[in-house]
Amino acid sequence: MQKIKPFDHLILILGTLFLCLPVFMALMSSTHTAIDIHSNGLFLTPGDNAGPTYTKVLTARGGFTGDVTGLRMLMNSMIMGIGFAVGKIVLSMMAAYALVYFRFRFATVIFWAIFTTLLLPLEVRIMPSYQVMSTLGLLNTYTGLIVPLLASATGTFFFRQFFKSVPDELLEAARIDGAGPVKFFIDILVPLSRTMMAAIFIIMFIYGWNQYLWPLLMTTDETFYTLMRGIKSILQVWVGSQIPDYNEAFALAVLAMVPPVAVVVIFQRMFIKGLTESDK
Amino acid sequence: MAHLSLTSVGKTYAGGVDAVRDVNIEIADGEFIVLVGPSGCGKSTLLRMVAGLESVTHGDVRIGDRVVNRLEPADRDIAMVFQNYALYPHMNVRDNMAYGLKNRGETKSVIAERVAEASRMLELDPYLDRKPRALSGGQRQRVAMGRAIVRQPAAFLFDEPLSNLDAKLRVSMRGEIRRLQRRLGTTSLYVTHDQLEAMTLADRLVVLNGGRVEQIGAPLEVYHKPASVFVASFIGSPAMNLIDARVEAGRVLVGSHDIAPAATDAGPVTLGLRPEDLSLASTGLPVAVEHVEELGAQRIIHGEVAGQPIAIADSSASELGETVHVAATPGKIHLFARDTGRRIDLAAAATGLAHAV
Numbered sequence: 001m002q003k004i005k006p007f008d009h010l011i012l013i014l015g016t017l018f019l020c021l022p023v024f025m026a027l028m029s030s031t032h033t034a035i036d037i038h039s040n041g042l043f044l045t046p047g048d049n050a051g052p053t054y055t056k057v058l059t060a061r062g063g064f065t066g067d068v069t070g071l072r073m074l075m076n077s078m079i080m081g082i083g084f085a086v087g088k089i090v091l092s093m094m095a096a097y098a099l100v101y102f103r104f105r106f107a108t109v110i111f112w113a114i115f116t117t118l119l120l121p122l123e124v125r126i127m128p129s130y131q132v133m134s135t136l137g138l139l140n141t142y143t144g145l146i147v148p149l150l151a152s153a154t155g156t157f158f159f160r161q162f163f164k165s166v167p168d169e170l171l172e173a174a175r176i177d178g179a180g181p182v183k184f185f186i187d188i189l190v191p192l193s194r195t196m197m198a199a200i201f202i203i204m205f206i207y208g209w210n211q212y213l214w215p216l217l218m219t220t221d222e223t224f225y226t227l228m229r230g231i232k233s234i235l236q237v238w239v240g241s242q243i244p245d246y247n248e249a250f251a252l253a254v255l256a257m258v259p260p261v262a263v264v265v266i267f268q269r270m271f272i273k274g275l276t277e278s279d280k
Numbered sequence: 281m282a283h284l285s286l287t288s289v290g291k292t293y294a295g296g297v298d299a300v301r302d303v304n305i306e307i308a309d310g311e312f313i314v315l316v317g318p319s320g321c322g323k324s325t326l327l328r329m330v331a332g333l334e335s336v337t338h339g340d341v342r343i344g345d346r347v348v349n350r351l352e353p354a355d356r357d358i359a360m361v362f363q364n365y366a367l368y369p370h371m372n373v374r375d376n377m378a379y380g381l382k383n384r385g386e387t388k389s390v391i392a393e394r395v396a397e398a399s400r401m402l403e404l405d406p407y408l409d410r411k412p413r414a415l416s417g418g419q420r421q422r423v424a425m426g427r428a429i430v431r432q433p434a435a436f437l438f439d440e441p442l443s444n445l446d447a448k449l450r451v452s453m454r455g456e457i458r459r460l461q462r463r464l465g466t467t468s469l470y471v472t473h474d475q476l477e478a479m480t481l482a483d484r485l486v487v488l489n490g491g492r493v494e495q496i497g498a499p500l501e502v503y504h505k506p507a508s509v510f511v512a513s514f515i516g517s518p519a520m521n522l523i524d525a526r527v528e529a530g531r532v533l534v535g536s537h538d539i540a541p542a543a544t545d546a547g548p549v550t551l552g553l554r555p556e557d558l559s560l561a562s563t564g565l566p567v568a569v570e571h572v573e574e575l576g577a578q579r580i581i582h583g584e585v586a587g588q589p590i591a592i593a594d595s596s597a598s599e600l601g602e603t604v605h606v607a608a609t610p611g612k613i614h615l616f617a618r619d620t621g622r623r624i625d626l627a628a629a630a631t632g633l634a635h636a637v
């Protein structure tokens with residue numbers, strides 16, 4: 001064992017505080033009233049307004065049309081996050097399966113073509129994508145929100161590398177055991193990829209959850225509002241002498257943090273379990 | 281259960297590599313055939329063509345009476361055991377064995393019965409609910425065999441199934457495989473590069489070299505009558521001594537030393553002498569001793585004769601000088617044509633000798 005060095009610990013503690021304090025501050029501030037925050041600044045102590053704030057944030061109808069609640073936004077964000085994660089996993093697994101296990105011409109070229117798109121961020125192709133969706137009449141739909149972003153170079157790349165590491169004999173044994181391409185995929189590859197799937201799920205869920213620009217473009221109907229847009233719109237009421245509802249913005253921010261944290265905690269456990277359990 | 285037949289089977293890989301050329305083998309029902317040869321000689325390729333994992337470029341592979349060239353592996357009624365076991369890591373032992381049967385649509389009761397039978401035979405009962413990673417190498421190999429057995433195939437194919445195991449376990453697994461195969465009476469094709477494994481397991485050996493069959497025969501036949509220099513040097517340990525010699529007037533000569541009578545045409549030959557067929561004598565071929573390997577029960581004397589290396593397996597305990605004289609056991613010498621490397625039949629020579637005495 002190494003000797004415990006107080007100085008090292010000090011640095012660790014400071015680092016932890018540095019990262020956690022803002023979150024804690026947001027949580028605490030969300031339990032005070034907007035006026036309180038406006039006049040006294042941020043809080044590190046709990047206030048007494050938690051109940052009304054969170055109830056209001058979750059259930060009160062807001063927005064211009066007045067029919068979007070926090071719950072609705074939470075649901076939309078959930079749909080985005082899960083839709084992205086699941087869709088990307090399914091699609092990129094199948095793409096990687098085709099690339100690795102089927103011998104077709106130009107497979108390498110196709111792979112590198114997919115791979116180079118990794119370098120292009122969404123923003124580069126956001127206008128053409130919007131154009132396509134608008135022509136297809138898919139604005140203001142979940143399909144339009146999710147499907148255009150499902151193709152995932154990252155996911156395809158990771159699954160391809162993983163499939164390549166699966167020993168050939170496993171495929172051969174499965175062929176002798178009478179498993180065709182579909183059976184092999186479902187019975188052998190999918191269960192073996194659990195760890196990879198968990199990892200990609202975490203990344204993609206958070207990617208989908210945090211989408212801001214894309215839903216902003218794709219949806220004008222407020223029933224498609226996500227939490228990210230909700231937070232923004234609360235702070236936008238900076239007109240006249242109106243005080244923005246800081247407490248509500250903080251409450252939404254706290255709410256917006258809970259599902260990603262939950263996903264990381266749940267899947268990380270699976271992830272670590274998968275890592276230590278699997279041996280090929 | 282079925283006989284297997286390979287008719288002028290050949291394999292040319294995409295790069296133009298002729299991995300297997302013109303192989304003809306008839307395998308009787310229930311026979312245990314071992315394919316043996318050095319690394320890269322095409323053993324795995326041949327086996328995989330029978331399994332259907334590699335396409336057949338020339339000739340026909342028959343299992344039973346069907347030509348199976350174009351059939352999927354699963355439809356060939358074979359089972360294969362791989363060197364690295366190739367167990368499904370996410371399935372427990374029971375499911376690993378049952379998977380092929382499930383895919384064939386066997387009923388639950390049939391599957392349960394066959395798995396139970398195989399696991400009893402292989403003493404796998406305590407491990408049925410474990411995942412492969414929780415098993416030792418030997419146990420994994422038994423599961424792999426169990427997976428083959430439950431299918432009750434026409435033939436077992438083994439590709440170096442024991443080479444990942446330690447020496448001791450290999451010997452006991454070898455015995456187990458042989459017993460199991462006898463008991464089930466299933467035709468088997470077994471690939472190994474270990475000539476000892478080949479000798480002990482096989483009903484018949486197929487010695488491959490560079491994609492061609494060098495010799496097919498029972499282990500002892502191959503040992504006593506190697507068909508070529510290659511087989512002679514490959515089968516037997518320590519390896520047979522191969523010495524440049526010549527035949528003159530019906531005698532084999534090494535340098536100026538007369539070894540044995542040989543009723544064959546005069547000219548250069550390769551003389552094959554197994555170390556265990558040589559013994560120390562007071563007169564005979566002089567060998568300059570270089571070093572001695574003590575093995576306990578016997579010792580291997582390495583030396584040089586007429587500028588060529590030679591090894592003698594000696595079980596006497598006599599003192600060794602700088603030079604020893606060795607004699608070959610009569611009738612235990614092998615002659616090979618120098619140019620083709622093929623065996624020269626000495627049966628005639630033996631009868632000639634008998635007449636002379």
Ligand SMILES: Nc1ncnc2c1ncn2[C@@H]1O[C@H](COP(=O)(O)OP(=O)(O)OP(=O)(O)O)[C@@H](O)[C@H]1O
Binds near residue numbers: 294319322324325
């Ligand atoms: N997919 C392939 N493409 C091209 N050549 C191949 C391929 N597979 C094997 N070969 C070649 O075919 C020859 C025979 O290979 P094979 O694997 O059958 O040898 P082996 O006798 O099983 O050797 P080992 O004892 O090392 O396993 C080798 O020269 C090898 O390089």
Ligand SMILES: [Mg+2]
Binds near residue numbers: 323324
């Ligand atoms: Mg091989």
